[in-house]
Structure formats: structure tokens, C-alpha cells
Amino acid sequence: MKRAEHEIRSNVGKLLKQKKIDVFIGYEKGTLPLRTSPCFVSSEKEARKLIWNSFCTNNLAVYLPHIMSRVKNKRSTRVGIICKGCDSRSLVELIKEKQLTRDQIYIIGISCSGMVDYKRILSQVNSDEVIGVDETADEITVRSKEGERVFSKEENLCEPCRTCKHAVPTVYDMLIRTAQQPRQATTSDSTVHDFLMKPREERWQILEQELGQCIRCYACRNACPNCYCKECFAEQTKPRWFGVTTDLTDIIFYHTIRIFHQAGRCVDCGACVRACPMNINLRLFTRMLVDEVKERFGYEPGVAPEELQPLATYSAKDKQDFMIEPE
Amino acid sequence: MKNPYMPIPVRIDNINIENDARDIKTFRLVFLNKEDADAFNFMPGQFAELSILGVGECPIGIASSPTEKGYLLFTVKRTGVVTTKLHHAEIGDIIGVRGPLGNTYPFEKMRNSNVLIVSGGFAFTTLRATVKYILDSANRFNYRDLTVIYGARTPGELLYKSELWAWEKRNDLAMQVTVDKGDKSWSRYEGFVPAVLKKIAPAAKQTIALVCGPPIMIKFTLPVLKELGFSDDSIFLSLEMRMKCGIGKCGRCNIGHKYVCKDGPVFSSAELQKLPQEY
Amino acid sequence: MVKRERLGVILSESRLPELIASLTETYRIFGPSKKDDGESFAAIHKSEELALDYGNTKMSPKGFFFPQTESLMWYDSADKKAKQDKPEVQPTLLFGLRPCDALAISYLDKVFLSNEPQDPYYRQRREATKIVCLACNSPSPTCFCTTVGCGPDSEKGADIMMYKLNDRYLMKALTPGGEEIFTNIDVETEPATSQDIVEKDDLVNKACQMVKRFVDIDEFKEKLNNFQGPWWEKLAQKCLGCGICTYFCPTCHCFDVTDEVVKQSGRRVRTWDSCMYPLFTLHASGHNPRPGIKERMRQRIMHKFNYAVEYYGETFCVGCGRCIIHCPVNIDIRQIIMDIAEER
Numbered sequence: 001m002k003r004a005e006h007e008i009r010s011n012v013g014k015l016l017k018q019k020k021i022d023v024f025i026g027y028e029k030g031t032l033p034l035r036t037s038p039c040f041v042s043s044e045k046e047a048r049k050l051i052w053n054s055f056c057t058n059n060l061a062v063y064l065p066h067i068m069s070r071v072k073n074k075r076s077t078r079v080g081i082i083c084k085g086c087d088s089r090s091l092v093e094l095i096k097e098k099q100l101t102r103d104q105i106y107i108i109g110i111s112c113s114g115m116v117d118y119k120r121i122l123s124q125v126n127s128d129e130v131i132g133v134d135e136t137a138d139e140i141t142v143r144s145k146e147g148e149r150v151f152s153k154e155e156n157l158c159e160p161c162r163t164c165k166h167a168v169p170t171v172y173d174m175l176i177r178t179a180q181q182p183r184q185a186t187t188s189d190s191t192v193h194d195f196l197m198k199p200r201e202e203r204w205q206i207l208e209q210e211l212g213q214c215i216r217c218y219a220c221r222n223a224c225p226n227c228y229c230k231e232c233f234a235e236q237t238k239p240r241w242f243g244v245t246t247d248l249t250d251i252i253f254y255h256t257i258r259i260f261h262q263a264g265r266c267v268d269c270g271a272c273v274r275a276c277p278m279n280i281n282l283r284l285f286t287r288m289l290v291d292e293v294k295e296r297f298g299y300e301p302g303v304a305p306e307e308l309q310p311l312a313t314y315s316a317k318d319k320q321d322f323m324i325e326p327e
Numbered sequence: 328m329k330n331p332y333m334p335i336p337v338r339i340d341n342i343n344i345e346n347d348a349r350d351i352k353t354f355r356l357v358f359l360n361k362e363d364a365d366a367f368n369f370m371p372g373q374f375a376e377l378s379i380l381g382v383g384e385c386p387i388g389i390a391s392s393p394t395e396k397g398y399l400l401f402t403v404k405r406t407g408v409v410t411t412k413l414h415h416a417e418i419g420d421i422i423g424v425r426g427p428l429g430n431t432y433p434f435e436k437m438r439n440s441n442v443l444i445v446s447g448g449f450a451f452t453t454l455r456a457t458v459k460y461i462l463d464s465a466n467r468f469n470y471r472d473l474t475v476i477y478g479a480r481t482p483g484e485l486l487y488k489s490e491l492w493a494w495e496k497r498n499d500l501a502m503q504v505t506v507d508k509g510d511k512s513w514s515r516y517e518g519f520v521p522a523v524l525k526k527i528a529p530a531a532k533q534t535i536a537l538v539c540g541p542p543i544m545i546k547f548t549l550p551v552l553k554e555l556g557f558s559d560d561s562i563f564l565s566l567e568m569r570m571k572c573g574i575g576k577c578g579r580c581n582i583g584h585k586y587v588c589k590d591g592p593v594f595s596s597a598e599l600q601k602l603p604q605e606y
Numbered sequence: 607m608v609k610r611e612r613l614g615v616i617l618s619e620s621r622l623p624e625l626i627a628s629l630t631e632t633y634r635i636f637g638p639s640k641k642d643d644g645e646s647f648a649a650i651h652k653s654e655e656l657a658l659d660y661g662n663t664k665m666s667p668k669g670f671f672f673p674q675t676e677s678l679m680w681y682d683s684a685d686k687k688a689k690q691d692k693p694e695v696q697p698t699l700l701f702g703l704r705p706c707d708a709l710a711i712s713y714l715d716k717v718f719l720s721n722e723p724q725d726p727y728y729r730q731r732r733e734a735t736k737i738v739c740l741a742c743n744s745p746s747p748t749c750f751c752t753t754v755g756c757g758p759d760s761e762k763g764a765d766i767m768m769y770k771l772n773d774r775y776l777m778k779a780l781t782p783g784g785e786e787i788f789t790n791i792d793v794e795t796e797p798a799t800s801q802d803i804v805e806k807d808d809l810v811n812k813a814c815q816m817v818k819r820f821v822d823i824d825e826f827k828e829k830l831n832n833f834q835g836p837w838w839e840k841l842a843q844k845c846l847g848c849g850i851c852t853y854f855c856p857t858c859h860c861f862d863v864t865d866e867v868v869k870q871s872g873r874r875v876r877t878w879d880s881c882m883y884p885l886f887t888l889h890a891s892g893h894n895p896r897p898g899i900k901e902r903m904r905q906r907i908m909h910k911f912n913y914a915v916e917y918y919g920e921t922f923c924v925g926c927g928r929c930i931i932h933c934p935v936n937i938d939i940r941q942i943i944m945d946i947a948e949e950r
Contacts, residue, residue: 031938063844216674217880237885334688380681380683383863406890571861571862578860605833
């Protein structure tokens with residue numbers, strides 16, 4: 001970790017000094033224990049505040065469409081960014097959707113050994129008492145007034161990392177390897193399968209329970225690199241598609257439509273889930289689309305830059321069984 | 328206790344299409360209940376929320392003067408959801424009005440002074456109310472010279488045309504109507520409002536200027552007024568903002584620490600200079 | 607009935623069940639209760655449901671008076687007349703509220719009640735509710751109340767103030783409403799002694815020391831007079847523009863009013879809104895006075911620390927730290943305050 005961090009700093013410093021990039025998006029130390037915060041550095045000196053550890057969870061690709069829509073000189077501006085496997089896949093999709101071009105970005109890829117879910121660890125300690133955190137290859141040590149507690153990373157991984165099969169970025173200009181092996185999942189995600197095995201009433205109950213907590217803060221949308229619409233259907237007034245209340249019908253409408261907009265684009269980075277202050281398991285729904293798209297079109301978003309998005313292209317081989325013949 | 332969110336029921340009594348583009352209409356509204364009519368005390372400059380149940384509300388300046396008894400006038404441009412619905416309304420339809428809201432033009436300050444009105448396009452509404460109010464025989468002697476400069480892009484975009492031509496003929500106000508570009512039959516001024524203002528050059532001494540128009544007109548009018556010697560506390564502007572509650576609570580129409588709905592919509596140029604340029 | 611005592615009364619912790627039982631005869635009680643992801647306010651029927659040994663609740667209690675979704679009126683198109691929706695109110699007690707949240711409610715009172723015309727919906731709920739505040743003995747690391755004019759024993763907004771002294775509660779009625787609560791309960795108490803007050807002061811002092819005062823707030827506020835300050839661009843860079851900070855904030859009170867129709871009838875409904883959302887200030891013409899995240903973040907900070915001070919004479923931040931805890935990119939309002947204060 002320390003070595004990777006050092007490599008990031010020196011390489012970013014060099015890139016900025018040589019004016020190969022104008023700004024670099026990375027992570028800095030957070031103000032709270034077990035947290036990091038995205039940061040924008042534009043000088044060699046500033047590059048020293050960049051860090052790398054198992055809490056660098058934010059998908060930084062989320063910032064790019066916004067930055068690219070604002071830069072005055074699109075040709076000459078180049079943005080550097082650090083990418084884990086999932087983040088790089090988001091970038092690939094953004095490039096396919098013409099939100100940016102490959103030459104506008106300089107990607108420092110990092111082979112990822114899985115991110116640790118800080119909320120999970122905090123729920124096991126008295127979060128008010130935490131003084132410091134240390135990290136080794138496999139363990140997180142949390143120091144508090146009550147003493148030290150050691151947590152296994154593997155047991156406290158972020159949910160999507162458990163079944164991630166793309167720990168090494170799919171695109172990069174430079175790859176940094178950490179001391180650990182990239183984490184290659186051997187199991188598949190069973191979230192959807194488990195859900196579908198339940199009886200219908202129970203499924204509805206789960207849906208109600210999960211989404212019923214939503215406060216419509218739109219953090220799931222705003223943390224998602226795919227959600228770059230200038231005006232989101234959820235807030236549009238001309239026309240207003242549905243209500244802005246926290247009644248279950250409005251909430252379900254919002255999440256259903258937002259998640260359907262992710263079909264064939266969602267890379268399962270889990271940014272929406274981590275951003276959600278109510279801890280709603282949105283992956284239950286996004287995963288279903290990921291699986292569906294893979295099964296129908298054999299497509300995995302963000303893996304192959306040259307592959308066309310299935311819902312943005314036509315193929316005679318596309319399955320048509322979703323069309324229901326009138327009886 | 329009175330509920331400030333409840334609309335007062337009114338009937339659409341008349342609808343007048345104001346412009347060639349047919350996207351501006353003046354609605355004459357009559358209160359269904361006499362006590363509501365009696366309680367609705369306002370002065371020019373104030374606005375009200377027009378309320379259509381099932382659609383929503385929109386803030387619109389009151390275009391009639393309190394001296395016009397028995398009805399309210401609202402001139403509405405078709406822009407958003409509510410105004411579009413309103414444009415589809417017919418005579419006899421029942422809608423709601425919530426108000427009067429906001430402050431008024433500075434009638435106390437205008438007393439015994441000259442009044443200069445500078446306006447452009449669709450923003451003339453509350454200033455039309457002001458002209459009407461001052462011209463009323465019960466009020467006219469409280470004010471000295473009244474000068475009105477009003478312009479629109481084309482002759483067909485001028486509001487209240489028949490009234491304008493009637494005012495032109497009167498000798499108790501100086502009325503100057505201008506258009507950016509005239510047509511064959513146009514025989515009056517041609518040119519932008521600030522240019523006409525510069526040409527007419529009304530005296531700044533003891534004069535209060537009321538300005539309302541599109542941002543571009545305001546931008547070029549203020550320097551002309553300054554040149555003519557108007558001080559910032561003798562120039563008053565009426566502002567627009569997206570609003571919901573109209574009573575200073577919902578939090579969206581503020582410019583700095585002022586709520587346009589409650590502390591405005593009329594501000595002096597001096598007041599505005601102390602506020603952030605965020606409107 | 608609890609007799610009025612000059613220094614307050616002492617209630618033994620073992621009598622808490624009696625106190626709650628007695629209160630439930632007159633009031634609906636809401637208090638902090640343990641949930642999977644921290645404490646939240648819940649209906650309390652007996653004292654075991656209370657979790658008084660807590661930092662603060664996840665969501666602020668503002669929703670009790672200003673619910674996220676609230677019907678203002680309903681109508682059906684047959685008679686085209688709007689009928690007012692009246693909130694159902696019954697005597698309610700918020701029990702064990704933190705001082706910062708009580709202070710925040712006093713600010714909301716200014717918005718909805720002091721600032722004419724009054725808001726009838728807010729008023730009905732507020733008038734039916736009394737607040738029993740519990741002073742903080744061990745503030746959280748994200749607390750910064752003392753920097754913004756609040757504190758672990760701040761009394762404003764509370765009807766009764768409670769202090770936990772070892773195995774006893776020191777209780778003091780601060781308002782006529784608080785006295786009324788005392789007259790409505792039947793539980794054994796003792797008059798507080800000056801020794802109890804010394805013990806309380808000691809605890810408050812300790813708590814105050816635990817809350818870091820990290821900056822000179824006046825210096826920060828002074829800097830805010832420069833609306834065009836160069837710092838906003840950089841501070842807003844990492845903001846995602848979601849509404850978490852405003853929805854979790856106990857003083858944020860912006861709302862939207864929309865109409866809903868189902869067939870022939872419908873309602874006009876008020877919902878929370880956020881100055882962080884792009885459509886918040888979007889005119890029908892397409893013009894937006896606050897077009898970017900920079901302008902919207904500036905509005906949020908300025909509203910709390912500058913505009914509200916001018917308008918209501920109060921800083922609309924109580925230092926509860928909820929926005930810090932829940933921000934998905936760890937934007938820390940303390941850091942913002944420091945960065946601006948220290949900008950040369």
C-alpha cells in the first residue's frame with residue numbers, strides 16, 4: 001500500500017510537472033477515521049497529499065463528464081485520474097457514450113485487492129472512540145480508547161468486491177501494482193438468484209422495506225458515473241413524470257426508472273450503495289440488470305473498449321423473447 | 328387562523344390576447360366571494376400566485392390598479408406548466424389566487440415627485456398598474472410629471488395597445504412608445520428603450536425612476552439613468568425569481584439575505600448593489 | 607405532580623420507567639431508540655425502548671414539525687374547491703432530544719412562526735409538542751456545537767433540561783410548558799442540592815472540552831461578506847451535488863410545493879427540497895441564477911452563516927455534524943469553515 005502510494009505521488013508529480021496533464025483526480029486523507037476523500041491536484045507539491053489504501057472507494061469517473069462539459073479548450077485539456085478495475089470500466093462506458101475521448105484522460109490504473117466497507121467496520125466498534133487505523137496486506141487494525149481491534153479485510157470487503165472479476169483496470173496509461181495480488185473472485189454473485197428464489201410476497205416485502213427508507217437525496221444518482229444527464233427525469237417539471245414525495249409509489253418509480261437507465265451500462269462498482277445514507281441495497285436491483293444483459297447479449301460493460309453497447313446497437317442475433325405475442 | 332397557502336377562488340371573467348405571437352394573454356379575474364374581494368388590498372408592484380388545482384402555481388405581477396374596482400388583471404406569458412394550462416383556460420373557469428404578495432413600488436417616495444417609468448416587452452404589467460393608479464383623478468395631484476417610456480421588439484408585441492394610444496393623447500403624462508423594429512404602418516419611435524431614454528433625457532431632479540424589463544434592457548438602461556443624474560436610491564427595479572410559497576419560507580428566491588417574494592420584488596438600485604449579483 | 611425547586615429536581619435513574627409511564631398518560635412520547643444503523647426517534651411506550659446513552663439520532667427531529675411529505679390541501683374537480691388538510695395533532699413529547707437539535711427547532715420556529723405570515727401546519731404540530739432535552743456528557747468526534755454558538759448544555763428550544771449525573775437525572779423546567787409537564791407527572795423526586803449543580807457543571811465542562819473548537823468563527827463569517835471569494839470553486843470541486851447535507855441538517859427547511867392528481871381528485875403537497883439541486887432555482891424561461899455546484903454550495907454555506915444571520919439574527923448551523931458523517935465524498939463543513947477562515 002505504502003509503495004503504491006509513493007508511486008502514485010511521484011508519477012502524478014512528474015505528469016503535472018511535465019505538463020502532460022492539467023489536473024489529477026485522486027484520493028486524499030479523509031477527515032474521519034476509515035474515510036478518504038476525492039481530491040483534485042494541479043501541482044507537483046499538491047501531489048504529495050495523494051494517498052492509497054483500502055478505503056479509496058469512490059468511483060472518481062463520476063467527475064469526468066462534468067469537468068469535460070466545462071473545460072474551455074477540449075483539445076488541449078488532459079485530466080489524470082486514478083482507476084481501480086471498476087472505475088476504469090466506467091470510463092470505458094463514458095468514452096463509448098461520447099462523454100469524453102480517450103486522449104483527454106491519462107489513466108493511472110491500480111490493480112485492486114478489494115475495497116473495505118468502512119460502514120461495516122464502524123458498526124463493529126464504537127465509532128466515537130476511534131483514534132487511528134493501520135493497514136497491512138490482509139488486515140485492518142482499528143485503534144481506539146478501548147484498545148486495538150483487528151479486522152480481516154476479506155470479511156469486511158465492500159459487497160461488489162466479493163464477486164469482482166475485473167480487479168485489474170481494463171484501460172490504463174500506466175499500471176501500478178500493489179504488494180497484494182489483485183483480488184480475483186472465484187464465486188459468482190448470488191444476490192439476484194437468492195432474491196428470485198423467494199416467494200413473490202416476500203420479494204415485494206423486501207422491495208418495500210428497502211426502498212421505503214429512501215429520502216430522495218439522489219446520492220445514488222449523483223455518485224453514479226452513468227448518471228450525467230443535465231436534467232434528470234426525477235426532477236423534470238416539463239413534463240413532470242411522477243411525484244416528488246416520499247410515498248412508496250414515487251420512490252419505486254424513481255428507483256425503477258433510474259436503474260433501468262443503467263441496463264447494459266452498470267459496471268457494478270457499488271458507488272450508489274456506498275453513497276446511500278439509508279444503506280438501501282440498490283445492488284439487488286442493479287445486479288439483476290447486469291446479469292440479464294450478460295445473459296441476453298453476452299455483454300459486460302466496460303470490459304472491451306471496442307465492443308458496442310448492446311442497447312445502443314442492433315444485431316439480428318438479438319433475442320426477441322421479451323416481446324410478448326398477444327394471446 | 329388564516330392559511331396563507333389556501334388559494335382564494337376567482338372566476339375568469341375575460342381573456343384578452345395581447346400580442347401577435349398569441350403567447351401573452353391578459354386574464355380578468357373576479358372574486359367569487361365578496362369578503363375575499365374586500366380583503367384583497369394591494370398596491371401596484373405586488374404580485375399574486377395564480378393557482379390551478381391539479382397543476383400548480385405561478386407568481387404573476389398584478390397588472391390592474393387598486394383603483395379598478397371589482398376585478399384583477401393578470402398578464403401571463405405562456406412559458407411553464409401552469410401558464411400553459413392557464414392559456415388553455417376559458418371564460419367562466421374557476422382558478423385560485425394567493426396574495427397579494429411582496430412589496431409595492433415606493434409610492435410614499437414618489438409623492439410630490441416626478442415619476443419616470445421605463446419598461447420593455449412583457450414586463451410592463453405592474454407598471455401599467457402604476458400608470459393607471461397615478462392617472463386616477465383621486466391620486467393624480469399627489470404626483471408631478473409622469474413620463475412613460477415603453478418598448479417592445481415589434482409593434483405586435485406591445486401590451487395594452489389601445490390603452491397606450493389613449494395615454495398618448497392625454498396631456499397629464501408624457502408617453503413614448505418605441506419598438507426595436509417597426510413595420511410599414513409604424514409611425515412612432517424606432518429604437519431600443521435605453522436609446523429613447525437617452526434622447527428624451529428626462530430631468531433627474533426630484534424624479535423617481537421605475538424600471539422593469541428584460542435583463543438586457545436593464546443592463547443598458549441603468550448607465551443611461553446614471554448619466555442623466557439619477558442616484559441609486561431614486562431608481563427602483565422589479566425582479567423575478569422562481570418561487571413556490573411566496574411568503575419567505577420555501578427558500579429558493581433569495582438574493583443574498585433578501586427574499587424576492589417577501590422583501591421584494593421591488594428593490595432600489597442602491598439595495599441591489601449591496602446584494603450578490605445572483606439573479 | 608413534581609414540585610418546582612429552585613435548582614431543579616433529582617430523579618433516580620431507577621425511577622425512569624415510572625417517569626415514562628407517568629408521561630405516557632398525557633403525552634405521545636418520541637425518543638431515541640436503537641435501530642440497526644444507529645439511533646432514531648421512535649414512539650416510546652416504556653423506558654426500555656429508550657436508548658438515552660447515545661450520540662445523536664441519525665436523522666434530525668425536524669420531520670416532526672416539518673415532515674418530508676405533507677399534504678397541504680386536497681380537492682376534487684367536481685366542486686373545484688380546495689379543502690385544507692389538517693395535521694392530526696395530539697400532545698406530544700420529544701424526550702431525550704440533544705441540545706443542538708432543540709436549538710435547531712428554535713431556528714425553525716423563527717422561519718415558520720416569527721416570520722409572518724405564520725405557517726399553520728408547522729404551528730399546529732409545534733404547539734402540541736414539548737421538548738425534554740438531554741445534555742451531552744460525551745459528544746461525538748463530529749460535534750462542533752461550541753464553535754457555532756451552541757453547546758452540550760444549550761437550553762434554547764428546550765422546555766425541560768435533563769442532565770445525567772452518574773445514576774441520577776437532574777431535571778429543570780425552563781418554560782411554562784416545562785412546568786406543565788412537571789404538573790402532569792407523578793413520580794418521586796428530590797430537590798437538587800448545590801452539590802448536584804457542582805457535579806453537573808463539572809460534567810458540562812468536561813463535555814465542552816471534548817468538543818474541539820477548531821476555528822475563530824467570526825473570522826470565517828467576516829470572510830463570507832466577500833460573495834465572490836476565490837475559495838468556492840475549489841471547495842465545490844468534489845461535491846456530487848446530492849441532497850444529503852440538506853436533508854440531514856436540522857435547520858435546513860427549504861421546500862417544494864407540487865400538485866398531484868389521481869383521476870378527478872388530487873392534492874397539493876409540500877415536500878423537502880434542497881438548494882443543492884439544479885432545478886431548485888431554474889426559471890420557466892430556462893435561466894438559472896445558480897447554474898453550477900459552485901453557486902449552489904455557496905448558497906448553502908452563505909444561507910447558514912451569512913444570510914440567516916442578517917435575516918433571523920442567528921447562525922443556522924448548530925454543529926450536530928450530521929452532514930459530515932453522511933457526505934459520500936467526506937466533505938467536512940469544519941474543513942470548509944477553516945479553509946475559508948484561513949484564506950489570505
